[in-house]
Every structure is written in structure tokens, then in C-alpha cells.
Amino acid sequence: MTDRKLLSIVTPCYNEEDNVDELYRRIKAVITGETAYDFEIIFIDNASRDGTVAKVKTLAALDPAVKLIVNTRNFGHIRSPYHGITQSSGAATIYLASDLQDPPEIIPQFIRAWENGYKLVMAIKPVSMGNALVHSLRKSYYRFLDGISDISLLSDSTGFGLYDKEVLDHVREIGDPYPYLRGLICELGYEIKTIPFEQPRRLRGISKNNIYTLYDIAMLGIVSHSKVPIRIAAFFGFLIGFLSILAALGYLVLKLMFWEDFPFGLAPIMIGVFFLFGVQLLFVGILGEYIGSIHTYVQRRPTVVEKERVNF
Structure with a gap:
């Protein structure tokens, strides 16, 4: 038995057979120098269709510190x-x-900050060597989200960082089945130590992010931490209703004053109808996002279903 503290390293994977061996090698190179701690390396596989699981199982057979969770499907x-x-x-x-x-080379910086008393140590990427347009849009989104949120949120974070057990115990108690984790940890109010890094370009494999997943994350962040959009919808509805009444009264007065010379015409009617339909659909969609978030929480389905575990 040892009195050394255990530190966990968690990495999710899906079709990453080209990267898991190098990732393991780089993690081991880093933690070998951290002799004051024991480590577990947890790979959670989201039902990969390539050789990812087989490669991780090979690593687990050689190193008992490597643990594997395999999901029944892609969750x-x-x-x-x-x-x-x-x-x-x-x-x-x-x-x-x-x-x-x-x-992984940033891990020692996380540990030093944690040793100094920080319970949350998060890496932020003010500079990315990846797609410049996507990075710019993300930065704009973070600024927008921080502006409308009830709390101050951490910008340029991907979730890469260190979480103290005390923080994760709070997260487990909340039991959110579909959390915006980057916002959830800010809700808890712990002081966050940030460590900037330059995000390298992806060298092997393809990104699993697409327009839908990016939209999903973006909307999840908004509906989880701000009521501003739905309140704008309500305010805008009142405003349009009020303006519609004024316009109707204006048309009525003009028609009564200039009965023969003031035709209604179809153009303003059609424009008004399509404008109102567009606004209604937009705000029904916003309302739907909030209802969908509530629906997900109320269902209380398991976060994932595991197919197997290795080395636990």
C-alpha cells in the first residue's frame, strides 16, 4: 500500500486509433516525473468503429494504470x-x-497550481493553429455568452484542465444528465486558475465536431446559463403587437380620410404576414430549446450505458 495521492487522467475517444498510442506515450513521459503521486489513465470509448478499443486494451494489458470504459453506443x-x-x-x-x-505536457502546470490551493485549473487557448474561422467564431460566441449569462463564464476553454475531487463531488450531486460543464463549474463559484496555451493543429484523424455538434454546444451554453433570449422574445412580441396596433389604427385613419385615394394594396399585407411568421418561428425555436433542455433533465435517463470495463 502507498500513502501517495491518486490523480486521475480522463480522456474520451471515438475513432482515435491513430492517436491513442502517442497520447499514452506522452502522458506516461509526463507523469513519470511526478513521483509524489499515483495515476490512473481512464479512456472512455464512445463505441468506436475502428481499432481504438483494441489498442487501448493492449495498453491496459501492459499497464494496470490504464483503464477502459466502452459504451454500448455513441452517446x-x-x-x-x-x-x-x-x-x-x-x-x-x-x-x-x-x-x-x-x-499532455501542460499537466505538471496543472498539478503545481493545484498544490498551491486551486481546486480548478483550466487551460485556455487564446491562440489556435486550427481553423482560423472556427476559432474566431468561438471567441465571438464566448464573448456573447459571457455578456448574456447570469455569471462570468470562462472564455477560450475546451474543458481541458484539472478538477479537484471536491468540485466533482458537487457536480455529481447536481446530476445534470446533459451538462454544459464549462459553465457548470463556473456556477459553483470556485476560483479558477487559468493556464494559456497555443492549441496545435490536429495531425491525424478527423475532427468529430461538425455544424450540428457546435450548434448543440452553443445552444446548451445559452439555455443553461441565461434567460435573456426568451425574455427578448417576450419583449419583442409585446413590441410587435403594439406596433401592429398602431399600424392598423394608422391605416384606418388614412383610409377614412382619403377613401378614394388610399388603396390598401397586397404588398404591405404580405410583407407584414411573412415578417410576423418569421419572428414567430424564431422565438418558437428559442422556446423549444428551453423546453428541450427541461425535457432532457426530466427524463433522467442514464448518462451512458457501459458495455464493458477493463482494469477497474
Whole structure:
């Protein structure tokens, strides 16, 4: 038995057979120098269709510190990583992506900050070597989200960082089945130590993010931490209703004053109808996002269903 604290490293993967060996090698190179701690390395696989699971099982057979969770199906880009984090048992948990865009070499900086008393140590990427347009849009989104949120949110974070066990215990108690984790940890109010890094370009494999997943994350962040959109919808509805009444009264007065010379015409009617339909659909969609979030929470389905575990 050892009195050394256990630190957990959690990395989600989906079709990352080209990266898991190098990721493991780089993690081991880093943690070998951290002799004051024991480590567990948890891979949570989201039902990969390539050789990812086989490669991780090979690593687990050679190194008992490597643990594997395999999901029965692909549970998405939010639920699977979140489940992996909540299954860790260390005094602190380090989360990083398996695509090597979260460099393991930053892990010692996380640990030093944690030793200095920070319970949340988050990496932020003010500079990214990836797609410049996507990075710019993300920065704009973070500024927008921070502006409309009830709390101050962490910008330029991907979730890459260190979470103390005390923080994760609070997260487990909340039990959100579909959390915006980057916002949830800010809700808890702990002081966050940030460590900037330059995000490298993805070298192997393809990104699992697409327009839908990015939209999903963006809308989840908004509906989880702000009521501003739905209140704008209500205010705009009142405003349009009021203006519509004024316009109707104006048309009525003009028609009564200039009966023969003031035709109604179809153009203003059609424009008004289509404008109102467009606004209604927009705000019904916003309302639907909030209702969908409530529906997901009320269902209380399991975050993921596991197919197997290795080395637990």
C-alpha cells in the first residue's frame, strides 16, 4: 500500500486509433516525473468503429494504470466525456481530449497550481493553429455568452484542465444528465486558475465536431446559463403587437380620410404576414430549446450505458 495521492487522467475517444498510442506515450513521459503521486489513465470509448478499443486494451494489458470504459453506443460529445470524468476516483481529475490538441505536457502546470490551493485549473487557448474561422467564431460566441449569462463564464476553454475531487463531488450531486460543464463549474463559484496555451493543429484523424455538434454546444451554453433570449422574445412580441396596433389604427385613419385615394394594396399585407411568421418561428425555436433542455433533465435517463470495463 502507498500513502501517495491518486490523480486521475480522463480522456474520451471515438475513432482515435491513430492517436491513442502517442497520447499514452506522452502522458506516461509526463507523469513519470511526478513521483509524489499515483495515476490512473481512464479512456472512455464512445463505441468506436475502428481499432481504438483494441489498442487501448493492449495498453491496459501492459499497464494496470490504464483503464477502459466502452459504451454500448455513441452517446454523443457531451455525455460520454462527462460520464468518464464522474467515474474517476482520484484526489483530482485531469481531463484532456484524445486528439492531441490538448498537449499532455501542460499537466505538471496543472498539478503545481493545484498544490498551491486551486481546486480548478483550466487551460485556455487564446491562440489556435486550427481553423482560423472556427476559432474566431468561438471567441465571438464566448464573448456573447459571457455578456448574456447570469455569471462570468470562462472564455477560450475546451474543458481541458484539472478538477479537484471536491468540485466533482458537487457536480455529481447536481446530476445534470446533459451538462454544459464549462459553465457548470463556473456556477459553483470556485476560483479558477487559468493556464494559456497555443492549441496545435490536429495531425491525424478527423475532427468529430461538425455544424450540428457546435450548434448543440452553443445552444446548451445559452439555455443553461441565461434567460435573456426568451425574455427578448417576450419583449419583442409585446413590441410587435403594439406596433401592429398602431399600424392598423394608422391605416384606418388614412383610409377614412382619403377613401378614394388610399388603396390598401397586397404588398404591405404580405410583407407584414411573412415578417410576423418569421419572428414567430424564431422565438418558437428559442422556446423549444428551453423546453428541450427541461425535457432532457426530466427524463433522467442514464448518462451512458457501459458495455464493458477493463482494469477497474
